[in-house]
Amino acid sequence: MEATFYIAGGVAVLSTIMVITSYNMIHALIYLIVSFLAIAVVFFVLGAPFIAALEIIIYAGAIVVLVIFVIMMLNLRDETVAQEKSWLTRDIFMVPAILSAILLAELIYIVTDTNSQPVVTANVDPKEVGLSLYRTYVIGVELSGILLMSGIVGAYHLGRQKRKVVHRFLEKAEL
């Protein structure tokens, strides 16, 4: 089980690196799906099978498909890859990478400073998660309902296109 954790973690890190270095948007999204699947394996090893299923269904299933649909609607052409190549150069890459690596090194130092504890391996059932959600965190469930509702209304309002009046005199008057 331990080896599964490390292998899946390595796959997740490698595919995330491929996401942040690829120029083609669709390729990046496919690598992102691989990364989410690997993290789902990590969740399964850590004793959270319900969350592993949710990760695959919601992240890899819903969110990535939503982004792919938007990319299809934007009607991007081949020159976006070349544009991305010109935007993502090495000297842009270096300074943020070094600064973030310093922060990560500090985080690793702080985390490994304490004596190490093994993770309890008992699976936490979906039943316990559901009971915790609807007893302890019932306010949070209601608030996330409100959040999703406002998300739907906001996405509809923002995504709607204003209908343009096509009339030559009106067009000239507008200009």
Next chain:
Amino acid sequence: MNGVTVEAGLILAGILFMLGLISVLIRRNIIFMLISVEIMLNAAGLAFIVAGARWGQPDGQAMFIFIITMAAAEVSVGLALILQIYHQIKTLDGDAANKMRG
């Protein structure tokens, strides 16, 4: 039977969060920036799951469900904003969207 330590899980979450942060900092394409925010939220959720598994309590998983809800709402509103920006300025360059001169 399971030798996975808390440190390993937290370090994995930290590495994934750092990769998402680097990607937000270096990209100019706004769709890539949105994807990177998703990576960072997922890494934060992984840290919650590791902490929940350490104590064998369901609270970490409940928090992950809230994070996933927030990520779904955020990505839908963000993609609607990206569609509007693309129709207004005809490019995905984040630097070009400075019409308000803020």
